[in-house]
Structures are given as structure tokens and as C-alpha cells.
Amino acid sequence: MxxxxxxxxxxxxxxxxxxxxxxxxxxxxxxxxxxxxxVPEAVVAHVTAAAERAVRGVNRYPDREFTELREHLASYLSAAEPADPVTPDQVWAANGSNEVIQHMLQAFGGPGRRMLGFPPTYSMHSIIAAGTGTEWITAERDADFRISPETVRSAIERAQPDIVVLCAPNNPTGTPLGLETIEAAYAATTGILLVDEAYAEFMPEGHRSALSLLPGRPRLAVSRTMSKAFAFAGARLGYLAADPALIDALRLVRLPYHLSAITQAAAVAALQQAPTMLxxxxxxxxxxxxxxxxxxxxxxxxxxxxxxxxxxxxxxxxxxxxxxxxxxxxxxxxxxxxxxxxxxxxxxxxxxxxxxxxxxxxx
The missing domain is CATH 3.90.1150.10 (Aspartate Aminotransferase, domain 1)
Incomplete structure (x- = not known):
């Protein structure tokens, strides 16, 4: 064999x-x-009806730009951070946040480039780095798995990475990450800063997301997922918010029609039911x-x-x-x-x- x-x-x-x-x-x-x-029965019925409508048109390719989905995702993110609204041209989506991260590394990583992480952290970061030929380098956390602004700044200055990835809150530890650490990381690097906010909806009420730091920071990207708080893990829908120019970079590496019509329809229907889903x-x-x-x-x-x-x-x-x-x-x-x-x-x-x-x- x-x-x-x-x-x-x-x-x-x-x-x-x-x-x-x-x-x-x-x-x-x-x-x-x-x-x-x-998932509540009312949401099941709403998503099922949307998926059925999409199936009737599966003889055609889906909207390559997933326009309606981006509009709904932008609206959802803007409701969470009304002081810093997100526009549809700032939104990207893919089949789970893992594919979003893969797109990021395909565009900004690759052979000869390095990504800095702070283990213990999400295991897929290093796996996606390996799959894209990006060198995975690490730095130590502070006590209790935290990362201070001084620690992140020092690590970036030593390593000079092309991409820095931070989880807020962290997986697998659940550790909070302060906005001041994210600001320090962005100021210290000339590369891309990716903040993985897969669990953002579970943060304490009133705590501001890294989305609030997007204005004026074109090298910052904030990824999210519908797998956790939305109870939508089986649908596979992750997304990201960033400067429109960064979104343009992701178009260069995505496969054509990477989001199926059924995925787009189901995600839009779920977002229409966001209060119930959450x-x-x-x-x-x-x-x-x-x-x-x-x-x-x-x-x-x-x-x-x-x-x-x-x-x-x-x-x-x-x-x-x-x-x-x-x-x-x-x-x-x-x-x-x-x-x-x-x-x-x-x-x-x-x-x-x-x-x-x-x-x-x-x-």
C-alpha cells in the first residue's frame, strides 16, 4: 500500500x-x-426557505462578489460598533474564518515571508502558515497568557514579521486582549496585523472590538465567524473587515465563485434573524x-x-x-x-x- x-x-x-x-x-x-x-425553529424555516430559493438558480454561478451578503455583514458589524460603521466595500467573506485567514496569508504571506504568533493560540494559524509556505515564528506571552503592549512591541521589533496575528479573546485560553495591545502591535509593524475575533460576541457588554481601530489603519484586518455565537458552524461562513484596498488584495487569491449560492443565501437569512440567533x-x-x-x-x-x-x-x-x-x-x-x-x-x-x-x- x-x-x-x-x-x-x-x-x-x-x-x-x-x-x-x-x-x-x-x-x-x-x-x-x-x-x-x-437553532430556533423560526430561523430554521427562514434559512430553509432562502436556501430553497437559491437552489432554483444553481444552474448559474453565484454572485462572485457576494454583494447582498457583504451588505448584511456590514450592517451587522456597524450595529455592534455604531461609532465606527463598516461599509460593504470593507467586508470579505469565505467558507469559515479559516479560509479568510488562508486568503490573508496567500496575499500577504508565502515563501520568504514570516508570520508572528503568540502560543498557546489557535492551532490553525500555524497550520495555514505551513500550507501557504509562510514561516511561522513565535513569541512568549506574559503571565496568565496575557500580552501587554510592551511585550507585543518588543516581539515585533525583534522578529520584524510580515504578518502579526493576535486572537481577541485568545483560543485556547479565553484570555482577553486589550485594545492598547492591538494599537501597540499596529504601530510597531510595517506589515499586516490580523486580529482574530472569532469569539467577539462573548466579550463583556460595552467592551469595544478591534473594529473600532480600523479607521486610519489600512494594514489592520479583523476576522470574525458565524460558527460560534450564531450557532452556524455547519454552514461555514467566516468574514473579515478591513480597508477596501486590503479587500482588493484578497480578490487576487480567491478562487472564482468561492462562496456558493446556497451558502450566501443561508448566511443572509441568518443575519436577517440576528437577534433571534444571538x-x-x-x-x-x-x-x-x-x-x-x-x-x-x-x-x-x-x-x-x-x-x-x-x-x-x-x-x-x-x-x-x-x-x-x-x-x-x-x-x-x-x-x-x-x-x-x-x-x-x-x-x-x-x-x-x-x-x-x-x-x-x-x-
Missing amino acids: TRLDDLPIRDDLRGATPYGAPQRPVRIQLNVNENTHP ATVDAIRTQRDRLLAELPALGYAPHDSWANFVLFGGVDDPAATFHYLLERDILIRDVGLAGHLRVTAGTEAETSEFLEVLGRMPR
Whole structure:
């Protein structure tokens, strides 16, 4: 049987491993930070009707510029940051935020160029860097996984990267990232600054997004996703806001008609139902804060989180704890940090069962 190593694969991909979050048929899935609340029936009906209309025209290519979708995304982002409205020509979208990030690296990274990240951070950043031939370089975080303006400035001045990527809040730690750190990063680099805000909707009320920093910063891009707060992970829709000139750069590398007519129609329909789709955000924040409050009583040390998940330390044997929960139909995530595991904030019932089962584990 032919092996991967027998093929003429690129040398820089030899020995690499693909993204591999476990997929198991369990009753309670709290491992990949999905919104575990079901999509409301009224939204299901609205999205289904929109998709059906789109299917009637699938003999034709979709709108290559996804014009209507960009208008709805701009309106949604402007409602979140009314002082700094986003216009449709500042918006890009693709099949999940991973493809958005891939477009960014295809346009601004590549062979001979470097991207700076601050691990532990989203694992796909380094994987996409490898896939585009971009060198992945790293710098250390401060205590408690934070990044100060001084730390980010020093790291950029040392590394002189072509792209800097920051998660706000961070994945897998949930750590907040202050706007002052983002401002310092932009001022320190002559390259592109990409702020990954996949979990922005779960930040505290009133906290300003990096979107508020876009005016006057043409090398800043802020990516988002509909996978988390919108409970739309299966639809695969990510997007980005930036200066129109940066958006033009992404047109140079996208595949023609990369967003299907059905994806566009479904996403527009979901955005039309945004208040209903986002109605679970407060409930998820409540369960996240509950995890932060109750895990210490079980002997664990959770880290502050502004996302829809909690990273907790004090785990004597992460592999044993992971399998103990898995055997009881609960799937969480081992993110490879010594003494730590990560759990998604699910429904009230899911959170209760997770805490109850974890509390029964012999230690």
C-alpha cells in the first residue's frame, strides 16, 4: 500500500499532521467551542426557505462578489460598533474564518515571508502558515497568557514579521486582549496585523472590538465567524473587515465563485434573524461564568475567559481525565497544555452534568 512518504509531497509538509480535533459520537460534545443550543425553529424555516430559493438558480454561478451578503455583514458589524460603521466595500467573506485567514496569508504571506504568533493560540494559524509556505515564528506571552503592549512591541521589533496575528479573546485560553495591545502591535509593524475575533460576541457588554481601530489603519484586518455565537458552524461562513484596498488584495487569491449560492443565501437569512440567533449569547456567558465560579470548588484552577469556553488547570492527569469523561459520554478538549483541559460552555443541563461527573472523578 502506498504511504504518504512515498509521494512527491512538498518537503516542508513531510512529517506534518493535519488539524485533528477528536470527533466522537457522544451525547454531550463540549470540545470544539460550538454553540450547543439548537437553532430556533423560526430561523430554521427562514434559512430553509432562502436556501430553497437559491437552489432554483444553481444552474448559474453565484454572485462572485457576494454583494447582498457583504451588505448584511456590514450592517451587522456597524450595529455592534455604531461609532465606527463598516461599509460593504470593507467586508470579505469565505467558507469559515479559516479560509479568510488562508486568503490573508496567500496575499500577504508565502515563501520568504514570516508570520508572528503568540502560543498557546489557535492551532490553525500555524497550520495555514505551513500550507501557504509562510514561516511561522513565535513569541512568549506574559503571565496568565496575557500580552501587554510592551511585550507585543518588543516581539515585533525583534522578529520584524510580515504578518502579526493576535486572537481577541485568545483560543485556547479565553484570555482577553486589550485594545492598547492591538494599537501597540499596529504601530510597531510595517506589515499586516490580523486580529482574530472569532469569539467577539462573548466579550463583556460595552467592551469595544478591534473594529473600532480600523479607521486610519489600512494594514489592520479583523476576522470574525458565524460558527460560534450564531450557532452556524455547519454552514461555514467566516468574514473579515478591513480597508477596501486590503479587500482588493484578497480578490487576487480567491478562487472564482468561492462562496456558493446556497451558502450566501443561508448566511443572509441568518443575519436577517440576528437577534433571534444571538439570543443564547447571554445564557452561554452565564454558563461560562458558572464554570469559572464552580471549577475551583472541585479543586481546579480556571483561567479568566471572555470566550464561550474555559481553560482550567490543576488537572493531575489530563489524558486520564479526558478519557474518564469520554467514557461517560462527555467530550471535552485536551489542547496539549500540561495540567490543563478546555471545556465549552454548553447549555445549563450540559454544564451541570459536566461539573457533576467531573466532581465524581477520583483524584
